[in-house]
Amino acid sequence: MESTPSEVVFSTVGPLTESVVVRYTNGPVKVDMPRRRGRPVGSTKRRPEEGRHPKPAVIPQFEFVNLGPCETEINPKARMTIRSHTMLHRGRHNQRQVQTVRPVLPTPEVHTPYVFPLTSHVDPFDTLPITLEPYMQDLLSFYTAHAWETLYSIEKRAGCNPIDDYWAPIIFHDPAMLHVVLACGLLFTMEANRVGTSPAFIRHTSRAMSIIRERVVCSAHAPSDETLVAVASMAVAKKAVGHHDQWGADMRILKKLVDLRGGLDALDGKPLVQGKIYRADIYGSVDGGEVSFFGDRFQQLPLASQNYCLCQGFQDLDSLLQVEGTLKAAMTDLQDVVDAFSNITKKSGEAIVAQVRFWVTSIQYTLLSVQYGVEGDPQSQAQEVCRLALLLLINTVFHETPQGASTSDRLIARLGQFLHNAAICRWLPSHFRLWTLFLATCNVLSPTLRAWCTTAMSELVMQMDIRFVEEFHRMLTMYPHDSHAYGTTSPLIWDEVQSIVLKARGDNHGI
Incomplete structure (x- = not known):
């Protein structure tokens, strides 16, 4: 036997005849060291600094909302535990109800x-x-x-x-x-x-x-x-x-x-x-x-101005009707409140908002505390029409009810009884009655009452010979208004009234 060290390597897949004998003639076999990874020595390349190429921000999949009266801190470890439990619950929920689709809340128009x-609840804790x-x-x-x-x-x-x-x-x-x-x-x-x-x-x-x-x-x-x-x-x-x-x-x-x-x-x-x-x-x-x-807390109007500076429409009404003092003061205050409301912007602040809110509430309670026309006198009943019109004005400008809500149908039905009386209408200018019917149309819900409002408006439009929407809009703006509400509402109502007017004039020509 040779004295040279040797080593036999057997194959595990092929026949034994393919085994290899390794002899150590010149000493042990030198095995190369593992190759070192990385850049060679002397390389000038450097790892980019973090500030030059910031990593894109990771959008969090969870939002922690504090429901208590005081702010509380949730440490990272607690957040990690909450996330893991939430994801575990979500995974089990998806396995149980693979076909469940959450309803999407529609917009108010749908x-x-x-x-x-x-469906199962969505409050895991x-x-x-x-x-x-x-x-x-x-x-x-x-x-x-x-x-x-x-x-x-x-x-x-x-x-x-x-x-x-x-x-x-x-x-x-x-x-x-x-x-x-x-x-x-x-x-x-x-x-x-x-x-x-x-x-x-x-x-x-x-x-x-x-x-x-x-x-x-x-x-x-x-x-x-x-x-x-x-x-x-x-x-x-x-x-x-x-x-x-x-x-x-x-x-x-x-x-x-x-x-x-x-x-x-x-x-x-x-x-x-x-x-x-x-x-x-x-x-x-x-x-x-x-x-x-709860109206006993408001005994007087918020501004209580004795210097009545009425707009053109209210001036014409006062010269014909001799408006009662409380109503005249409410008209003056409403003019100022509507102007203040129209001038509110994102920079106005909460103090201005609270002040306007208090003014509106005070005027509403003041108008609710009085009532006219109980004795049946036409002039006094015309004062009641003014009171109801002012209440409708507040509902129109400060519209704060869902679509289709019942707000003023009872009021408008009572208003219709007064406006059907020719003796009462003699105390009211035509443009005031047109403005009042416009406010009623903005707030009415009953289809029967709405049909009466638009029909009565079309009769006034023909009597006043109003042929263009610009003239119709000018009549309405003789009174306090909010341009945002009027800009969208008045053209729609004009189209509805105009269709009735055109049909009536066409029938007259046919006769």
Whole structure:
């Protein structure tokens, strides 16, 4: 045997004859070291600095929302745990319901009825007072992001969102308010006069009322702010769908609850809560022509100016009718309030918004505190027409109700009775009656009343020989107006009136 060291390497796949013998004649076999990776020594290339080529920002898939009254810090470790649990829940949910598609909340113009979707809840940690279903999440998102622009027309001009800034943290901690807000959100997904028959609307209002009833009966404490706001908002929602009697019942409950709190004076430090109560009170009182529940706090007009500087339309009306002092002061204040509202911008600030809101509320309560024409005198009844027209003016300029909501049908029906009387119309200029009918058309909901409004306007247009939309617009702008509302509404109403006028003139020519 040779003394030279050797080594046999056998093949594991081929025949044994293909084995290889390695002999170490010159000593052990030298095995090359592993190749070193990287740039060669002396290379001038350097790693790019982080500041020169920043990495693209990663869009987070989660957003942590603080629902408590105070700001809280969530450390990175806790955030990581929350994300992992959320993704785990989402993965299991997708495995169970692969075919489930979440409903997309439509815009107010798309009228899609909501039913009870049989889907699992979307609150993985059960932090909300009720089980939140996907359609509820869509409603709340739309309510806070878009519906507030209708509910708060004054605040919208200044870019203030009271729902997002103030109400949202309260809503998510109170089950009654959450149910009421969901019911109100349904008012914006379809016409309000149809949502009253929606099972979801009835479901949420009934549950909210059950919670409130249990609180009032079982609690020995004074009702909370959340309870007051829930009852006030529910009264508005029921009035919006045309349930005027239910609005009255809710307002009587609200009056007793406010009295248990010590009256509205106990809420002076909470203007938004007071504002909800005032809105619910005025909403039904204006339409029903009834005495308001909380109007005793407003004994005089906000500006109380004795220097009456009326616009051209009101001057013509005053010279013919001799307008009563309270109405004349309300006309002056309304002119200033409408001008202030038109001049609000994103830079105006919350103080201006609060001031205009207070002025509007004060004028509405002042107009609700007086009534004319009880004795049947035509001149006094003409004063009542002026009062109703001013209330319609506020509803038109500060339009804060969902599409199709019941706001002024009772008022307009009463107004029609006066304008049918020729003795009363002799005290009112033609352009004032045209302006009043225009305001009524902007607020009417009943098809029968709307047909009467447009027909009466077409008769006045023919009597006044108004042939062009510019002349029609000039007649309307003789009175206080908001250019944003008039710019979109007046051409539509003119087209509707003009079609009736052309048909009437065509029939006359045919005869």
